[in-house]
Amino acid sequence: MPNRLNPVTIPYTKHQITDIDIAYVKEVLCSDFITQGSMVNKFEEQILDILEFEYGDALAVNSGTSALHLACLALGVSKGDLVWTSPLTFAASANCARMCGARVDFVDVDPITGCMDTISLEEKLYSSPIPPKVVIPVHYAGHSCQMKKVKELANKYGFSIIEDACHALGGKYLDKYIGSCEFSDAVVFSFHPAKAITTGEGGMVLTNNPEIGEKIRRLRSHGIEKDKSKFKYLNSPTDIDKVGWFYEQWDLGYNYRMTDIQAALGFSQSLRLEEYQKRRRDIADRYQRELNKEFLTLPCETSEEVDHAWHLYVVQVLNYRNNLYEYLHSLGIYVQVHYPPVHLHPYYQELKYKKGDFPVAERLYYHRLLSLPMYPSLTEDQQSMVIYLINRYFK
Ligand SMILES: *Cc1c(COP(=O)(O)O)cnc(C)c1O
Numbered sequence: 001m002p003n004r005l006n007p008v009t010i011p012y013t014k015h016q017i018t019d020i021d022i023a024y025v026k027e028v029l030c031s032d033f034i035t036q037g038s039m040v041n042k043f044e045e046q047i048l049d050i051l052e053f054e055y056g057d058a059l060a061v062n063s064g065t066s067a068l069h070l071a072c073l074a075l076g077v078s079k080g081d082l083v084w085t086s087p088l089t090f091a092a093s094a095n096c097a098r099m100c101g102a103r104v105d106f107v108d109v110d111p112i113t114g115c116m117d118t119i120s121l122e123e124k125l126y127s128s129p130i131p132p133k134v135v136i137p138v139h140y141a142g143h144s145c146q147m148k149k150v151k152e153l154a155n156k157y158g159f160s161i162i163e164d165a166c167h168a169l170g171g172k173y174l175d176k177y178i179g180s181c182e183f184s185d186a187v188v189f190s191f192h193p194a195k196a197i198t199t200g201e202g203g204m205v206l207t208n209n210p211e212i213g214e215k216i217r218r219l220r221s222h223g224i225e226k227d228k229s230k231f232k233y234l235n236s237p238t239d240i241d242k243v244g245w246f247y248e249q250w251d252l253g254y255n256y257r258m259t260d261i262q263a264a265l266g267f268s269q270s271l272r273l274e275e276y277q278k279r280r281r282d283i284a285d286r287y288q289r290e291l292n293k294e295f296l297t298l299p300c301e302t303s304e305e306v307d308h309a310w311h312l313y314v315v316q317v318l319n320y321r322n323n324l325y326e327y328l329h330s331l332g333i334y335v336q337v338h339y340p341p342v343h344l345h346p347y348y349q350e351l352k353y354k355k356g357d358f359p360v361a362e363r364l365y366y367h368r369l370l371s372l373p374m375y376p377s378l379t380e381d382q383q384s385m386v387i388y389l390i391n392r393y394f395k
Contacts, residue, residue, distance in 0.1 A: 002385065008332040010382050013312070014375045015193035017265075024268040028260045036060075036221070039260035043267040047189075047204060050273060051177040057213030059205045060263060061220050064166045064190025066256040067203035068096035068136070071162045071186040074207075074215040075134055077102050084124070085136040085164070086116045087341040088361040093138050093164045094342045102133070104351070106343055108358040113302055114140035114314065114369075117360070118149040131157040139168035139178060141299065141338070141371075142309030147173055147183035166190035169197065170277040171309030178309070181208040191262075196276060196311060197269035199262035215251070223253025272376075279376040280310035283383060287313060287372065290387045295319065295394045297368075312338060313374035321370055327393055333386055336371045 002008045028039055044058035061067050077083060083097035087106040094104045107124055110117040116137045125131060135154065137145040147163070154161050161184035165171075168178040169189050179187045186209075189195075191202035207213050218225055225231070226247045233248075258266075288298055297316040301308050317324055321337075328335050341361045343353035355362065373386055 002331045002389075008382070008385065009334070010332065010373050010378070010386060011334045011375075012336040012371045012373050013194045014377060015198045016375075016377045018268075018272075020271075021265055021268040024264040025261055028264040031260075034261055035259045036257040036263075037260045039263040039267065040258050043258075043263040043270070044204070046267055046270050047179075048206070050270060051179040051206070053177070053180050053206060053208075056179075056181060056206050056208045057210065057216075059207075059213065059216045059220060060258040060266070061203050061205070061216075061256040062258050062262075063201050063256075064188060064192060064195075064203035065092040065096065066220070066254070067188040067190070067205045068092055068162065068164065069099050070216045070219050070254075070256060071188055071205050071207075071212075072096050072100045072102070072134060073219055074205075074212045075160045075162065075185060077134055081133040082130060083134045083136065084121075084132040085342075086138045086140070086361070087343050087358040088114050088140060088364065089138040089164065089339055089342060090166070091342050091345060093136055094348070096136075097134070104348075105132070106353075106358055106361075107135075108360045109140070109364070111360050111364065113143045113145075113299075114361075114364060115143060115145040116150075118146045118153070121150065122153060125153060125157050132159050134160045134162055136162045136164050138164040138166075139171065139309070141314045142167045142171050142311035143299070143301065144168060144171060144173035144178055144306050146305075148305075151183040160185045163187040166192075166195060166203075167311035168309045169195065169311075170273055170280075171311075172307035174305050175307075179206045181206060185209060186212060191266055191269075196309065197266060197273055199258065199266040199269075202258050202262050202266060218250060219253040220256040221253060222249060222255060223251035224249050276376045277309070280374060281308075283374055283378060284308070284310045284313060286383060287315075287387070290391075291315070292391045292394045296390075310374060313372045314338060315370050315372060316364070316368040317370050318368075321367055324390070324393060325370060328389065331389060333373065333389065335373070337365065337369055338371050339365065341365050 077100040079101035081102040085093045163184045186207045189204045191199040
């Protein structure tokens, strides 16, 4: 067993690269094309296939943040618009709106799931003079938000929905994979190494609205349209069939392309997504059986509607969370706290948010949340050690 002189190293999350992954990447490296090309298409199709999203569009980009930014742009978010998201998330969920010049506001979270609370959302909509243009619910830790309710409110108040599903690849809501856009206009995933599968850096937008899909396809590559049949005009009187070199820039776009090198890694990783999900579920089940439940509140699926993706295993520590954090770190178990609420960052404080604005998210962050090790390659012995050390701490 580890002690202060003999620590182990167990992170809260960890990616896994296999020889097969390396072989896929090497094949691209040795080919004639290395940036966005056929491998990106193949990866996109594979994700649609895995998520059983038959009539959807999948657009791979170079990060989850880029995916959020492009989803906002494609939904027309611009200066003066209002976007609402959760305060208990990674800053990118809010930054994407700021990148479009929009104002950001937050809706406090449910104290059990950490997801945007739909009762608070309804109250805020009711009392706001102007409704938001877009609401971005975050499936915190991999637990779906109550999307049926969010969609109902969207229909009533006329806002669009982007699901920040960066935690939720492989999870389900109402028996459908998260990503199917049943209750939203777009869904965003990240392939950062901390996430379910990785491309190093990378992200994806899924949508079932072809117009949004087309717009994102252009925006990720400079706003350029290359499809001749769609050209708005030609700048020379030449016969259209002869101008093979011609393209048009329609919007102010970005270079947010994913490379084929990254897509090869993502494609190979995605072949293991189901196996990874099963392993994550097993780890969660074992924590549930064996961890102390007197001093910890363990995460759960709050209704039949939710199949948790178990991206993070976030417990709530009833007392002295920081002490437990220090204790585990001193033994080499690198638990983490997700997240410092977005509205408390200096940047958002300058935008006039203050402590106390979103009390549930703040209470969870300051006193309760702790992300325990959760990743497919966590061994049984390692998990035994984590469980033993935590339970011993509370004795
Ligand atoms: C990881 C993450 C992002 C950003 O993804 P990147 O690929 O790192 O840009 C956005 N939102 C949430 C909730 C995330 O966890």
